[in-house]
Amino acid sequence: MCSRGKRYVEVAVALPVSKTFTYEISRPLLPWAEVGKRVLVPFRNLQVTGYILDLCEATDQEGIKEVLDILDEVPLFPPSMIQFFRWMSDYYIYPLGEIVKGALPGGLNVTQVQTMGITNEGRSALSSRRLKTSDRAVLEALENRGPLGLRTLLKTLKEDISLAALRRLEHAGWIIREQKLKPGRVRPKKERYVMAVESRPSSASLSPARQKILTMVEGHGEMSFKALRAEVPSAGRLVKKMAADGFLDVVARSVYRDPFGEPIKSDDGPPTLTGEQASVVAAVLEKLGRGFGTYLLYGITGSGKTEVYMRTVAAALDQGYQALVLVPEIALISQTERLFRARFGDCIALLHSGLSQGERFDQWMRIVRKEARVAIGARSAIFAPFDRLGLIIVDEEHDDSYKQESKLRYHARDLAVVRAKLEGAVALLGSATPSVQSYYNVRAKKFKGLNLWKRIENQALPDIKVVDLRERQGGRYAKPFMTTALKEAVAETLNRGEQVLLFLNRRGFANYPTCTCCGEPVRCKNCDVTMTFHQGTNAFRCHYCGYTCAQTVGCRACGNPKIKLLGLGTEQVEAKVKTIFPEARTARIDGDTTARKGALVEILKDLRKGNIDILVGTQMVAKGHHYPNITLVGIICADLSLNFPDFRAGERTFQLLAQVAGRAGRGSRRGRVILQTLNPDHFCVVTARDQDYPAFYEHEIRFRRDLQYPPYRRLIQVIVAGKDRGQTARYAQRLGEICRALQLENKTYQKEIELLGPVAAPLARIKKVYRWQLLLKGLRVGPLHALTRALKTRAEREIPKAAVKVVVDVDPMDML
Numbered sequence: 001m002c003s004r005g006k007r008y009v010e011v012a013v014a015l016p017v018s019k020t021f022t023y024e025i026s027r028p029l030l031p032w033a034e035v036g037k038r039v040l041v042p043f044r045n046l047q048v049t050g051y052i053l054d055l056c057e058a059t060d061q062e063g064i065k066e067v068l069d070i071l072d073e074v075p076l077f078p079p080s081m082i083q084f085f086r087w088m089s090d091y092y093i094y095p096l097g098e099i100v101k102g103a104l105p106g107g108l109n110v111t112q113v114q115t116m117g118i119t120n121e122g123r124s125a126l127s128s129r130r131l132k133t134s135d136r137a138v139l140e141a142l143e144n145r146g147p148l149g150l151r152t153l154l155k156t157l158k159e160d161i162s163l164a165a166l167r168r169l170e171h172a173g174w175i176i177r178e179q180k181l182k183p184g185r186v187r188p189k190k191e192r193y194v195m196a197v198e199s200r201p202s203s204a205s206l207s208p209a210r211q212k213i214l215t216m217v218e219g220h221g222e223m224s225f226k227a228l229r230a231e232v233p234s235a236g237r238l239v240k241k242m243a244a245d246g247f248l249d250v251v252a253r254s255v256y257r258d259p260f261g262e263p264i265k266s267d268d269g270p271p272t273l274t275g276e277q278a279s280v281v282a283a284v285l286e287k288l289g290r291g292f293g294t295y296l297l298y299g300i301t302g303s304g305k306t307e308v309y310m311r312t313v314a315a316a317l318d319q320g321y322q323a324l325v326l327v328p329e330i331a332l333i334s335q336t337e338r339l340f341r342a343r344f345g346d347c348i349a350l351l352h353s354g355l356s357q358g359e360r361f362d363q364w365m366r367i368v369r370k371e372a373r374v375a376i377g378a379r380s381a382i383f384a385p386f387d388r389l390g391l392i393i394v395d396e397e398h399d400d401s402y403k404q405e406s407k408l409r410y411h412a413r414d415l416a417v418v419r420a421k422l423e424g425a426v427a428l429l430g431s432a433t434p435s436v437q438s439y440y441n442v443r444a445k446k447f448k449g450l451n452l453w454k455r456i457e458n459q460a461l462p463d464i465k466v467v468d469l470r471e472r473q474g475g476r477y478a479k480p481f482m483t484t485a486l487k488e489a490v491a492e493t494l495n496r497g498e499q500v501l502l503f504l505n506r507r508g509f510a511n512y513p514t515c516t517c518c519g520e521p522v523r524c525k526n527c528d529v530t531m532t533f534h535q536g537t538n539a540f541r542c543h544y545c546g547y548t549c550a551q552t553v554g555c556r557a558c559g560n561p562k563i564k565l566l567g568l569g570t571e572q573v574e575a576k577v578k579t580i581f582p583e584a585r586t587a588r589i590d591g592d593t594t595a596r597k598g599a600l601v602e603i604l605k606d607l608r609k610g611n612i613d614i615l616v617g618t619q620m621v622a623k624g625h626h627y628p629n630i631t632l633v634g635i636i637c638a639d640l641s642l643n644f645p646d647f648r649a650g651e652r653t654f655q656l657l658a659q660v661a662g663r664a665g666r667g668s669r670r671g672r673v674i675l676q677t678l679n680p681d682h683f684c685v686v687t688a689r690d691q692d693y694p695a696f697y698e699h700e701i702r703f704r705r706d707l708q709y710p711p712y713r714r715l716i717q718v719i720v721a722g723k724d725r726g727q728t729a730r731y732a733q734r735l736g737e738i739c740r741a742l743q744l745e746n747k748t749y750q751k752e753i754e755l756l757g758p759v760a761a762p763l764a765r766i767k768k769v770y771r772w773q774l775l776l777k778g779l780r781v782g783p784l785h786a787l788t789r790a791l792k793t794r795a796e797r798e799i800p801k802a803a804v805k806v807v808v809d810v811d812p813m814d815m816l
């Protein structure tokens with residue numbers, strides 16, 4: 001980008017302010033001013049980091065300050081992303097500079113440590129004695145004290161020196177600025193490869209060992225050094241010499257490992273598409289490169305959606321575009337990454353929370369430098385700095401992990417559609433259990449619907465049997481744990497040498513420990529929830545704040561020492577399974593067993609090797625994994641999420657049940673599912689049993705319409721949180737009053753928007769913080785936003801400052 005003549009920049013500072021600011025660029029910095037770079041600017045009486053959003057030639061503002069320094073050598077994001085950032089700031093009512101800061105890889109703050117050092121040219125300049133005093137002072141300081149950070153250097157110098165002067169020295173080649181990265185950053189793994197050369201010396205005089213190496217390498221064309229040494233042990237010594245003599249070439253290449261630590265080989269090219277897949281791909285390709293469009297691909301589990309994604313990505317790359325593939329957080333150990341790597345090789349960047357900051361930064365820069373043309377990642381990958389995006393794929397688009405529940409509360413699936421629109425790209429959303437919102441958008445003709453109705457090779461869907469937990473079994477009421485039907489099915493499956501998955505969406509041993517005397521549950525002292533008993537640690541633990549207390553404390557309400565362990569969790573399921581099937585090898589996947597890094601991968605590895613017969617797990621096992629030898633899925637209790645005080649409880653229950661059931665029989669044998677429930681006639685259970693998404697949707701959408709919930713209405717939630725119970729409540733009440741007053745002043749607000757609350761949140765206290773909610777419900781997003789903004793402004797003006805935090809959540813997902 002040419003910045004000639006453009007002396008001003010629009011800067012968003014990384015602070016909670018809503019406006020952007022204009023700064024002037026001094027002449028020495030001018031050639032480096034580019035959109036997408038970070039700058040250091042004076043702000044009030046601080047020096048802060050900001051981001052250049054625009055360059056301009058003139059400004060009518062007075063008292064413009066100067067940019068102190070430009071922090072990046074290359075822009076960190078392309079100009080095309082600025083409209084995206086501005087859109088987010090507007091829609092989510094969030095400071096622009098903080099959005100940019102949150103979008104950039106966190107490792108940047110680490111890289112900000114810059115040092116200055118003297119070069120050899122600088123040294124000779126120093127001895128040639130024809131220098132300005134200030135320049136000399138800088139060079140001498142660096143020569144005598146070694147490389148210094150900017151701050152230290154400025155402190156060391158007796159007189160003030162401008163940053164522009166340092167720039168001048170730098171561009172004279174006398175000093176060098178280095179970005180110091182945090183030590184211990186992980187570098188991409190490299191491996192050496194030995195290759196044959198085109199014309200080499202005659203091999204007649206070579207020793208037998210050298211001859212053998214040459215024959216092997218020439219036979220394969222190329223071999224990894226490791227593989228070669230396995231064949232010829234002396235290769236370690238000989239290869240280097242042979243390369244020096246011109247017989248071979250040695251190259252170092254990055255190798256990518258799958259999450260199991262195994263190298264990924266490239267696949268044998270794409271399979272022939274099924275008829276259904278071919279027409280889905282054709283529909284997307286028709287649009288690709290011809291402007292914005294959104295597709296929702298509803299494809300049942302095992303219908304081959306990933307192959308559709310890979311074909312469309314390949315087509316986008318062929319047309320010179322870049323592509324973005326979003327996957328749910330947990331799927332970072334799913335097949336997706338492995339399959340894409342095998343197909344596309346090196347041009348893939350990975351962005352997810354499992355990476356260290358250094359790795360994330362590397363991946364980001366690979367996109368900036370255009371080394372990567374495809375990015376795969378969890379929700380934050382939506383900010384990948386592509387400048388020619390043709391396709392954005394959102395796999396498992398219904399997944400809740402796309403919603404960020406802190407800081408900027410964005411939904412990556414919604415942002416995928418917005419970014420595609422702004423860049424004229426295609427958005428392809430896929431799921432076996434689409435969100436009600438997205439399916440509604442198909443019906444409303446905002447998205448185009450695509451379908452895969454059949455499994456690959458017409459493999460049968462699992463056979464799902466519903467077992468009523470209320471029925472008497474053998475003269476007794478069934479224990480709500482394992483019915484005879486499930487027990488028999490597990491035994492049969494184990495006898496055949498196949499694997500079983502038992503699903504219960506609640507971790508711990510017992511989640512409702514209760515006093516045998518007064519009936520009070522054991523409550524957390526910091527939160528408004530009951531604590532869960534964990535047998536592994538023999539203690540009660542709060543799942544919200546982590547507070548733990550010994551089992552021996554007894555009832556806090558009446559002092560009775562005896563606590564009854566009610567409420568079943570995965571830890572207890574595993575313990576009971578061990579007593580019923582003592583021979584079986586069991587394992588458990590939940591928040592407790594996978595807290596340690598790498599633990600989840602180890603369990604999955606064992607599962608794949610066949611070292612586990614029965615796997616017990618929470619919703620962590622429902623997502624994206626492919627377990628070919630699991631032929632039986634037992635759902636211990638399908639009803640846990642049905643009665644949550646949240647209008648999406650039904651949707652979540654259906655999705656969870658259908659997804660867990662979809663884990664059965666993904667290999668060559670047909671799968672079986674036993675679904676235990678207290679509500680066998682509930683439509684979520686019935687439609688999940690029939691794997692009938694359209695039927696579920698028809699039922700659910702009527703409920704949403706009758707009660708005027710999304711997608712028929714838009715929601716903005718305002719959360720008030722504070723440590724003082726009274727102050728928080730009063731603040732929330734005042735917000736409510738102001739909101740009603742604003743509605744009285746404005747007919748549109750009055751007519752279109754409904755205020756629910758303020759009320760104490762269902763989880764009224766978490767981590768010692770009291771929480772209140774106001775819910776604004778409206779038909780159109782414009783008036784809703786306008787009212788929310790007006791509410792914020794007036795509250796800041798009228799409510800006396802209090803130690804409360806006010807958070808705006810646009811399109812909230814978490815209603816608790």
Ligand code: ADP
Nearest residue numbers: 271272273274300301302303304305306307456
């Ligand atoms: P989904 O993501 O829809 O649940 P997958 O993408 O996992 O389904 O596909 C299921 C299986 O079918 C995978 O093992 C995949 O490799 C295979 N598959 C997909 N498409 C084809 C095809 N056209 N021919 C043969 N096998 C295919």
Ligand code: ZN
Nearest residue numbers: 524527542545
């Ligand atoms: Zn707690």
